[in-house]
Amino acid sequence: MTIAQISAHGRLRHLLTLEDLDREHIQMIIDRASAYLTKVGQPPAHDTILRGMTVANLFFEASTRTRASFELAAKRLNADVLNLDVNTSSRAKGESVMDTIFTLQAMQIDMFVVRDASTGVPAEIARNVEPHVCVLNAGESEVSHPTQGLLDLMTILEHRPDIENLRIAIVGDIRHSRVARSAYHALTKYGVKELRLVGPPELLPDSSFDGAKLCSDVDEGIRGADVVMALRIQRERFTELGAIPDPQEYARRYGLTPERLAITAPNSIVMHPGPMNRGVEISGEVADGPHSVIERQVTNGMAVRMAVLALAHEHVRDMQGISA
Amino acid sequence: MTIAQISAHGRLRHLLTLEDLDREHIQMIIDRASAYLTKVGQPPAHDTILRGMTVANLFFEASTRTRASFELAAKRLNADVLNLDVNTSSRAKGESVMDTIFTLQAMQIDMFVVRDASTGVPAEIARNVEPHVCVLNAGESEVSHPTQGLLDLMTILEHRPDIENLRIAIVGDIRHSRVARSAYHALTKYGVKELRLVGPPELLPDSSFDGAKLCSDVDEGIRGADVVMALRIQRERFTELGAIPDPQEYARRYGLTPERLAITAPNSIVMHPGPMNRGVEISGEVADGPHSVIERQVTNGMAVRMAVLALAHEHVRDMQGISA
Amino acid sequence: MTIAQISAHGRLRHLLTLEDLDREHIQMIIDRASAYLTKVGQPPAHDTILRGMTVANLFFEASTRTRASFELAAKRLNADVLNLDVNTSSRAKGESVMDTIFTLQAMQIDMFVVRDASTGVPAEIARNVEPHVCVLNAGESEVSHPTQGLLDLMTILEHRPDIENLRIAIVGDIRHSRVARSAYHALTKYGVKELRLVGPPELLPDSSFDGAKLCSDVDEGIRGADVVMALRIQRERFTELGAIPDPQEYARRYGLTPERLAITAPNSIVMHPGPMNRGVEISGEVADGPHSVIERQVTNGMAVRMAVLALAHEHVRDMQGISA
Secondary structure, three states, X not given: OOOOOEOOOOOEOOEOOOOOOOHHHHHHHHHHHHHOOOOOOOOOOOOOOOOOOXXXXXXXXXXXXXXXXXXXXXXXXXXXXXXXXXOHHHHHHOOOHHHXXXXXXXXXXXXXXXXXXXXXXXXXXXXXXXXOOEEEEEEEOOXXXXXXXXXXXXXXXHHOOOHHHOEEEEEOOOOOOHHHHHHHHHHHHOOOOEEEEEOOHHHOOOOOOOOOEEEOOHHHHXXXXXXXEEOOOOXXXXXXXXXXXXXXXXXXXXXXXXXXHOOOOOOOEXXXXXXXXXXXXXXXXXXXXXXXXHHHHHHHHHHHHHHHHHHHHHHHHHHHHHHO | OOOOOEOOOOOEOOEOOOOOOXXXXXXXXXXXXXXXXXXXXXXXOOOOOOOOOEEEEEEOOOOOHHHHHHHHHHHHOOOEEEEEEOOHHHHHHOOOHHHHHHHHHHOOOOXXXXXXXXXXXHHHHHHHOOOOOEEEEEEEOOOEOHHHHHHHHHHHHHHOOOHHHOEEEEEOOOOOOHHHHHHHHHHHHOOOOEEEEEOOHHHOOOOOOOOOEEXXXXXXXXXXXXXXXXXXXXXXXXXXXXXXXXHHXXXXXXXXOHHHHOOOOOOOEEEOOOOOOEOOOEOHHHHOOOOEOHHHHHHHHHHHHHHHHHHHHHHHHHHHHHHO | OOOOOEOOOOOEOOEOOOOOOOHHHHHHHHHHHHHOOOOOOOOOOOOOOOOOOEEEEEEOOOOOHHHHHHHHHHHHOOOEEEEEEOOHHHHHHOOOHHHHHHHHHHOOOOEEEEEEOOOOHHHHHHHXXXXXXXXXXXXXXXXXXXXXXXXXXXXXXHHOOOHHHOEEEEEOOOOOOHHHHHHHHHHHHOOOOEEEEEOOHHHOOOOOOOOOEEEOOHHHHHOOOOEEEEOOOOOOHXXXXXXXXXXXXXXXXXXXXXXXXXXXXXOOEEEXXXXXXXXXXXXXXXXXXXXXXXXXXXXXXXXHHHHHHHHHHHHHHHHHHHHO
C-alpha cells in the first residue's frame, strides 16, 4: 500500500520517496528552500516556526553530513532536537523499530527523520504513527534518499533552468545507489532530455530506471553532457567485483578528470553527493575546479531540509487545530 | 548515612530513592507532573523556568529511552543540556566519578542526572556536591530507579485512584530489578492492598520486599490482579539459569498472553517499563491490546522528569538567593 | 607560512597557538574572560551575542572536559552548536579533513573548534576557510593547547599577579605535553622569573623551551616554587620507558605529596590540567588540599572559552558587514 505523502489539506506530511510526489509539490519544496538561502558570508536563515515542536533524528545507519544537515536545519527553525544513533546490530538485540518509534511518539515527538539500511522502514513508520506525526526519509537502503534528490534537482535548476534541454550523466555504482534513484525520479518528472547511467556493467541497474540510457563506456556516457554527477564508490565493492580490481583501476576507467571533462558540453557542471574519494571517482582538480558545484549542493541541502521541516510543520499545526 | 532528599526549605533537592521519600512529597511530584500533561496531538508542555540553568546527563550505563526522556524534559524547560555518555570501562582507565563531577560542577552545572551500574554512586555524588547542586537518579544498579517508580505510580493512580483496594502483580526477574524495587516503595507508601512478586524461583528476591507476596506460579500470581506489570527479561539471564533454558520456555511459563490476562480482574491494566521483548515476557497482542497502558507510562515519564527538574530548580533558586 | 590570528581590524579571528600572540591580545582575552566569571553558587554568565551563529565542535581525538567546556561556552552565548566526534581511524577511510570542513562551511558554520592528534591540522584549516570563518584550536598533537595555556595563565594571575617575581615548576611528561608548551608561551610573554621543567630525563624536552630550566630531580625542581603544575602522566608511557617501570615508581619519584609541597614557597599553588591520576602524579591529599586551584582552572577554562568565542564573533560580524 502506498502511503500518502500529501495530507488531505494538501500539506507535505511525509517525505518518503520522490517517486510518488508530483512535480507541483516538488516545486513547492524547492521554492520554499530558495527562500532559506542567504549570501555566502551572511548569517544563515533562521525561523522560529518550529518553536515548541520536537524533531528526532533517528539514524540506524552512520552518517555525518546528512545528520548534521538535518540537525542544523531543525535548530535553525527553533525546534527541540533529539539525536539518536542506534546501530543496526544493537537494534537486533533490543526492541523493534516500531516500539522505539511508539516510545518516542509517546514523548510527543512531532517529526521523525529516519535513516535505515533496510528497504521499507520509513514507510512502515509512516503507516503506523499518529495522524499529526511526520516522517522524513534521510536515506533508505539502496532505494530512496529524497532530500538528496531534491537538492540535486535544485542545484541543477539554479545553473540550468532549461532542464528539458539537458543531457545528464550519472557515473558510478548506479545499481546500489539511492542517490541515483532519487535523482532519476526528480529529473524525469522535470522532463530531462536525456539521462545516462554510466558505470561498469556489474554496477549498472537491471530495471527501475525506465527511459534512462545505460552505458558502460564513460567517454560515450559523458560526451556532450551538461551535467555530470559522480557517485561515491564504496570501497567494499572492489572485493566483490572481478571487473574492477582496485580503486586505481576504477579511477583510470571511470574517474572524472579534467581530460574527461573536456568532452562534456561547454559550461557543464560537476556534482557529487559526498563524501568524496578524491583520486578515485573524481580527481581533486575537478572537485575544486570551475565546473564543480559540489559545495553548493551542500548549501542547497541545508535549505531543502529546512523547507521540508517547515512544510511538514504546517501539517502538524493543522492536526493540532483539529484535536484542540 | 542517609542523604536528605528534601532541603531545609522543604524543596525536593535530590531524587535518589523513593524509599526515604514520604507520601506527601511523592504526591507533590505527581501533582506537578500532571500539570505537564497535554492532550495527545497537542503541543507538549513547555516552560521557561530552567532558562540559564545547566543540566548534565551523565550516563555511565547505556540507555536510550530514559536519556531521551530526561534530555527532552530539560530542553522543554529551557535548560542548557549537556549529554555525557561515559561507559564504565573507560571510567576504569580515567579519572574517578567524583573528579568528573567536580570538574563539571566547576563548569557551573546545576543538576546532574546520573545513571550508573554500581550501587551508591548517586548518593555518593549527592553527598559531595555544592549545596546548590541537585542529583537525580536515572537508574542505579539493581536497587533504585525512582522516576520509573513515580511514573508507574502515576499511571496506576490515573486508571485506579483507589490504590488501597488494588491487587498488583509484578512478573519477571524481580531479584535483579530496580524497576520492581522502586515500584514496591511507591506502592507500599500508598497502601496498596496486595503486592505480588511473580517469577521463577531463581529470580524471586530474598528480602527487601517486606510485606509482598512471593509467587512462582504465574496463574496464581496474576489471578484477580487489577494491575499486571511485566518486567523486561535480560537475555543474559538465560545462560545463568538451569530452570529457564531459553526465551521460548520463559514465554511459555511466564509470558503475558491474552489467555493469561483472562484470569486477571475485569478492566485490569498491563504495564511494562520497556524496552519490550515481544513474544517473551509479553505477547504483541497484549502489548498492543486494550489493557495496555505502556505508552501512557512513557508520556507520564516525560511529565515526571519535567516535574522533578522543575521542583529541583526551586532548590537551586533558593540557594542562589542565599549566596547572592 | 604563519597564519594571522588577528584580523586586519584587530580582532581575534583564529586561536591556533599562543606562540604568535602578543601579550596585549592575550590580556584582551583574559580581561574578557574575567567578565564572564560569576560567584560560586550564582547562575553562570550568559550572553546572547552568538545568537544566529553556528559553532561546530570537531573532535578527531576523544575528549570529555574540553569538549564539554567549549559546548557549554557556545550554548551560554546562544550559538547553535553542532558536535561531531570523528575518530581518526574512520577519518582514514573517509573523506579528507578539508573536505569535511568545506562541507560544514557550506552549511554556514561560522566557527570551528578543532581537536586533532596531528600537528598542523588547525592551521591548515585556518589557511583554507572563507574569510569570515574562525578556527579555535582545542588541542593539537603535542604542540599546542592555547585555551589551556590561557586558563592556566589566568589562574596564576588571579592568585599571584606579580608574575615577574614567580618561580613556576611544571612536573611530568614535558616532552609530549601540549599543555606545557602552551603554558610556556603564555608565561614567558608575561616575564615569569623562572620556569622549571621537571621530570624523568626521558620525558624532558630537547629544545623548544628556550630559557626554561630542565631538571630531573623533583625536589630541586619544586624547591621554593610559587606555582607547581603537575601534568597527567599517560599510562602508555610506562611501557616505553626503561627508567620508569610503573605508576607506583613514578609516584614515588615525581608525585606531588604533602611532604614534597612542604619545600615549595609558602602559599604556593598547585595546578593540574586534568583528568588526574590520583595517587600517581598527584596525591589525593594535595589535589583536594588548600594549595590546590584545580577546580578554579576548570571555571576559568569555561570563561576563557566564552571569551574566545565572543571575541571571534566580532570578526564574523565585521565580515558580514563587508559582504552585506
